[in-house]
Amino acid sequence: MAQANAAAVTGTGTSAQWLARYNDSLMGVFGSPQRVLVRGAGALVWDADGKEYLDLLGGIAVNALGHAHPFVTSVIASQLTTLGHVSNFFTSPTQIALAEKLLELSVAPAGSKVFFANSGTEANEAAFKLARAHGKAHSPAGGPARTTILALDGAFHGRTMGALAMTAKQAYREPFEPMPGGVRHIAFNDIDALREAMDGTVAALILEPIQGEAGVRPLSTEYLLAARELSKAAGALLILDEVQTGVGRTGAWFASIAAGITPDAMTLAKGLGGGFPIGAIITFGEEPSQLLSAGQHGTTFGGNPAATAAALATLHVLETQDVLANVRAVSRLLADGLQKVDGVTDVRAFGLLIGFDLAQPVAAGVVTAALDAGFIINAPRPSTIRLAPPLNLSAQQAQSFLAALPALIQTAVAAHASEGA
Structure with missing residues (x-):
């Protein structure tokens, strides 16, 4: 066992040897590497x-910055010599500074807030709960419950159950049905379909500005503008999933904001940590930012000092170079x-x-x-x-x-x- 561990640290061994060990020890959910x-x-x-x-x-x-970027790796290593994890009974300077930086880069209005998770699917789970909290807060007495979440055909929002319910690909969903209820998928980039679907039962609309898993398929600026207008008029949240498109991927900090759209919430992950696991949801303005109160959501590892230091280092390089x-x-x-x-x-x-x-x-x-x-x-x-x-x-x-x-x-x-x- 000691020899095997040493080989893993040094990377020694042939591909054939490693793949045999992979097949003996890991679940086959990714197929053969x-x-x-x-x-x-x-x-x-x-x-x-x-x-x-x-x-x-x-x-x-x-x-976002490739592999083993010297500045990012040095910041992570330095952070780990002081604090790596403290739990969210406490906070750290890197967590606070990263939240402030994301609010600055997203041009978030006063009252906006950030919640940190570990991945895109976790950020979208937080968005799912945010939508349900909004729906409950705005369901009329004696009227229809505002519980519906609208998503688009072709959408991919993650693999955990709430995020999977918002994902459109049937092959991902069918083995685990029934999905959490209340999610309805509508036609991609179709303003008329959106207008028809946006009734008094809708709590939120979640969109990817560009659907990566569907083959890099963009929503038009006209559709995004209509989504903002129609969701606001209906009293529903507009949630933008920028897990893949955010943090400079499209040549702007965020694809939606470059298109002139300010959502009620935006989810991030992937490039944010430059390879270190981190996700986030930004809520824009006071009302969405107050929907989840103490004890209603949480995470053990989210926003830990090492992950937030990695994200700060990544954003620093993107911004200054x-x-x-x-x-x-x-x-x-x-x-x-x-x-x-x-x-x-x-x-x-x-x-x-x-x-x-x-x-x-x-x-x-x-x-x-x-x-x-x-x-x-x-x-x-x-x-x-x-x-x-x-x-x-x-x-x-x-x-x-x-x-x-x-x-x-x-x-x-x-x-x-x-x-x-």
């Missing part, structure tokens, strides 16, 4: 056999290059959250060919590739992928044709 990764630096990672990869997925939009300008520049480079690749039919680029469609349903084959060639990408749909690389990805690194992509598509198309023969 594609690689055993042991080291990273910036946008590069290396597997247990020493092969190098350009990480264009960033842990699914998590590693002009990383968002790099996001916009590299986004343009990738979007322009992808549009010129044979076999690519559509490109949707929002900063460094990019989806592009293929002429044939060979996305999984492209992912496999890319991995063999040293690139990590993702296929959220059979004909769609998603990129969500570190926000400090260089132009040279982006160009290396563009140069390789035509051959990757050709390899996947040929394999698809041979399978159908």
Whole structure:
């Protein structure tokens, strides 16, 4: 056992050895891992056999500054020498400072507040409870209960039960039904459908400004503006899930605020901690911020000193090193290059959250060919590739992928044709 633990610390052992141990010890909920990764630096990672990869997925939009960023890791290490965890019977300077920074960056009005969790799904669970608390507070005496939460077709809000109830993908939901009640899914980007659904039973509407898991699918600015207007008129909360799109991913601090929308609540996670687990919900204004009182919600690890220090360090680098300008520049480079690749039919680029469609349903084959060639990408749909690389990805690194992509598509198309023969 001591030898096995030492191997884990040093990363020694072949991929085959590690995968055999994985299959013997971990639940199979993720399927078979594609690689055993042991080291990273910036946008590069290396597997247990020493092969190098350009990480264009960033842990699914998590590693905002890539791997092992020296400033972020030094801040985390320094924080752990003082306080790592204290429970929420207490607070810490890093927790308070991070809440203040998020309120500043989100241009939150007076009375706004922050609650810290550990992940996006936990932030959305808090949003679910916020919606129900709002509904109870605003249900008319003797009238219909205001308990409905509206979500959109194609939505992904997480895997825990409340977040899963708001998620639209049936394959994720069906094994665990019945879901928590009161959630209704409506047509994506359809203002008329939203207007019809927004009745007196609706407590909240939850939206992703851009649906990442559905293939990088954006809501129009017109829809977001209508959502703000209609939810306000109906007395319902507007909750924006910026777990994937927030913290600079789209080239702005938050996709919704860049579109001119101020929600009643916004959920964050993924890139916020630069790879360290943390989630948050921001409530905008006094009324939403007073819906959950002492004892009505909580978390053991949420907002701990190490996680909030990691987030403060990440935000500091993003803000002081002009990383968002790099996001916009590299986004343009990738979007322009992808549009010129044979076999690519559509490109949707929002900063460094990019989806592009293929002429044939060979996305999984492209992912496999890319991995063999040293690139990590993702296929959220059979004909769609998603990129969500570190926000400090260089132009040279982006160009290396563009140069390789035509051959990757050709390899996947040929394999698809041979399978159908």
